[in-house]
Amino acid sequence: xxxxxxxxxDVALVAAERVVWEGQxxxxxxRTTDGDVGILPGHAPLLGLLQGGTVQVRTVDDEYxxxxxxxGFISVANDRVSILAENAEMGHDIDLEEAKRxxxxxxxxxxxxxxxxxxxRLAEARVRAAEKAS
Amino acid sequence: xxxxxxxxxxxxxxxSTIKKLTRAMELIAASRIVKAQQRAKxxxxxxxxxxxxxxxxxxxxxxxxxxxxEKPNPKRAAVLLITSDRGQAGxxxxxxxxxxxxxxxxxxxxxxxxxxxxxGRKGIAYYTFRQRDIAQSWSGDSDxxxxxxxxxxxxxLIEAFLTPTEEGGVDEIHIVFTRFVSMLTQRPDVIxxxxxxxxxxxxxxxxxxxxxxxxxxxxxxxxxxxxxxxxVASRIHYCMLQAAASELASRQRAMKSATxxxxxxxxxxxxxxxxxxxxxxxxxxxxxVGGANALADANxxxx
Numbered sequence: 001x002x003x004x005x006x007x008x009x010d011v012a013l014v015a016a017e018r019v020v021w022e023g024q025x026x027x028x029x030x031r032t033t034d035g036d037v038g039i040l041p042g043h044a045p046l047l048g049l050l051q052g053g054t055v056q057v058r059t060v061d062d063e064y065x066x067x068x069x070x071x072g073f074i075s076v077a078n079d080r081v082s083i084l085a086e087n088a089e090m091g092h093d094i095d096l097e098e099a100k101r102x103x104x105x106x107x108x109x110x111x112x113x114x115x116x117x118x119x120x121r122l123a124e125a126r127v128r129a130a131e132k133a134s
Numbered sequence: 135x136x137x138x139x140x141x142x143x144x145x146x147x148x149x150s151t152i153k154k155l156t157r158a159m160e161l162i163a164a165s166r167i168v169k170a171q172q173r174a175k176x177x178x179x180x181x182x183x184x185x186x187x188x189x190x191x192x193x194x195x196x197x198x199x200x201x202x203x204e205k206p207n208p209k210r211a212a213v214l215l216i217t218s219d220r221g222q223a224g225x226x227x228x229x230x231x232x233x234x235x236x237x238x239x240x241x242x243x244x245x246x247x248x249x250x251x252x253x254g255r256k257g258i259a260y261y262t263f264r265q266r267d268i269a270q271s272w273s274g275d276s277d278x279x280x281x282x283x284x285x286x287x288x289x290x291l292i293e294a295f296l297t298p299t300e301e302g303g304v305d306e307i308h309i310v311f312t313r314f315v316s317m318l319t320q321r322p323d324v325i326x327x328x329x330x331x332x333x334x335x336x337x338x339x340x341x342x343x344x345x346x347x348x349x350x351x352x353x354x355x356x357x358x359x360x361x362x363x364x365x366v367a368s369r370i371h372y373c374m375l376q377a378a379a380s381e382l383a384s385r386q387r388a389m390k391s392a393t394x395x396x397x398x399x400x401x402x403x404x405x406x407x408x409x410x411x412x413x414x415x416x417x418x419x420x421x422x423v424g425g426a427n428a429l430a431d432a433n434x435x436x437x
Contacts, residue, residue, distance in 0.1 A: 014183060016281035016371065018176045032351045047187055048351030049360045073360060075187050077348070082183045086281060086364070 007041050008060050011081045013067055015088040021057075021067065028081050029056040030074050039076055046076040053125025054091075054132065055083055066091035068129035070122045087122065091129040099126040139414065142407040146400060153396035159222060160389035166277060167317075167382040173278070174314075174375040181368045188365045190348050191358045199355075200296060201362045202330045208305035210247040212269065212294055213237060214287065214327070214370075216311040216377040217254035219276040224388030226312065226320070226381055227256035233322035234310040241308075249304055251291065253374070269294070277378050284371035291370075292363055295328050311373040312380035318387075320380035327369060330362065 011028060013021040028039045032048040039046070053070035072085025103123035111117050137145075192202075215234045217227045234257075238248050252258050252271040261268050270290055275283060297303025307328040313321050350357045 012179065012183075014180045016177065016180050016368070017173065019179050033356070034352050037351070045348040046351060047190060047348045047357050049357055071360075073187065073357070073364075075183065075190075075348075084180060084183050084187075084364075086285070086367075 009039065009041055009079050009081050011057060011083070013055070013057075013069070013083045013088050013090075014085075016086045020088045020090060021065075024060045025057045025081075026060055026062075027058045028074075028083075030083065031055075032074070039081060041079050043076050043079075045078075047073065049073050050083070050085065052128070053085075053121065054129045056132070066129045066132040068094065068125045070125040071118070089126065089129070091132060094126050094130040096127070096130040099123065099130050103127050137406070137410070139407060139410050142403055142410060146403040146407060149396050149399045149403065153393055153400065156389045156392040156396060160386055160393055163382045163386035163389060167379060167386060170278070170375065170379040170382055174372075174379060177281070177368075177371060177375060181372055184361070184365055184368050188358075188361050191350070191354055191361060199358050199362060201292070201328060201366070204329045205299070205305040208244075208246060209299050210249060210302075210304045211241050212249040212251055212291060212304040212307045213241070214251040214253065214291065214307065214309045215257045216309065216374060217252070217257035217260075217276070218377075218381045219255045219273055221256065222388060223381055223385035226384035226388075227254070227260075230310060230312050230322045230377075231257060231260055233324065237308060237310055237324050246305075249294070251287070253287065277381055279371065279374035279378055281367070281371055284374055285367045288363065288367035288370050291327070292366060309370070309373050311377045314376045314379040314383065317383055320383055325373070327366065330366070
């Protein structure tokens with residue numbers, strides 16, 4: 001696999017019910033369970049689970065954005081990057097204040113059951129994405 | 135005795151009100167069906183990527199996962215029956231329920247115990263009327279199922295599947311739903327959801343579509359662990375979207391024929407009404423003429 005494949009990545013950020021963002025990017029940084037991975041054009045095929053829930057993308061036009069992708073996964077093959085998460089959202093679409101309130105509520109509700117922990121994780125991911133985007 | 139003019143008039147006006155109703159329902163169903171198809175299309179990329187990823191893991195690793203392992207001696211089977219919440223959709227609910235009954239019969243012949251999971255009020259009503267036990271049921275959004283609802287159903291089913299048989303768990307899971315073939319054809323269908331047979335159904339990648347050798351992060355087992363429940367939820371979501379589109383299509387068709395029938399009825403009643411009115415007028419005239427003649431005769435006699 002070589003650098004002559006156009007030198008960009010085709011990125012698709014897909015939620016369960018819609019495609020959130022689709023476009024070309026220079027680099028994608030995602031946090032998997034083993035740590036951050038940066039993906040550049042020509043990356044080896046990869047399938048990884050996301051943790052922490054944020055994905056950073058620098059587009060070919062040098063725009064930079066952050067997306068929340070809690071509990072998703074990433075697949076890379078032939079310079080195509082697919083980020084799948086049931087509740088994917090763009091960082092700048094999230095209202096930071098609202099996300100913080102949601103996080104406080106989720107934390108106040110407790111972290112006893114698995115459901116509640118998931119709520120907290122989701123809220124954390126949204127806050128992080130919103131903070132980075134602003 | 136033929137109906138009176140007033141009766142016919144009342145009946146005609148009530149039929150035209152019904153026609154307006156069914157016509158409105160037909161139009162609503164027609165507009166919703168477009169939305170349902172868009173939703174199904176929007177859910178496509180997620181399902182496709184997920185299927186691709188799952189088949190990649192399944193192909194390049196020999197991992198045994200509880201969700202893909204067949205149990206040696208299946209004793210109990212869960213059946214998820216997807217029906218509609220509301221009626222006025224022709225034979226939609228009854229034909230999918232009939233398909234479900236056929237599957238139940240088959241499972242019973244294999245000496246498997248059946249655990250019904252129901253989605254949609256029509257199925258719930260069918261089961262409660264016959265006083266059957268229901269394992270779990272969901273209702274309220276049969277014509278616009280959200281992914282969250284599919285997740286809920288998937289979580290319940292996976293939990294039941296992972297519970298050992300002795301503790302009331304199930305050994306296999308089937309879905310009975312209606313496949314949306316086209317606007318004119320919707321076919322009730324059965325698929326086996328668990329144990330999973332990866333690479334089946336419409337979304338399977340083409341044979342010449344060679345899958346790349348993936349690296350897994352953190353490991354193939356962990357990735358599979360994370361992916362399979364999502365895959366199951368996505369399959370259920372797919373079935374629900376198909377069922378929703380089918381429901382709307384049959385509703386549109388049923389309401390269209392109801393509107394047509396109402397129109398026929400209106401025409402017939404109008405004709406009948408005109409006939410009755412005409413004969414009443416004729417009778418009145420002959421009564422007046424007869425009365426005038428009698429009067430003339432009586433006057434002629436007295437003079």
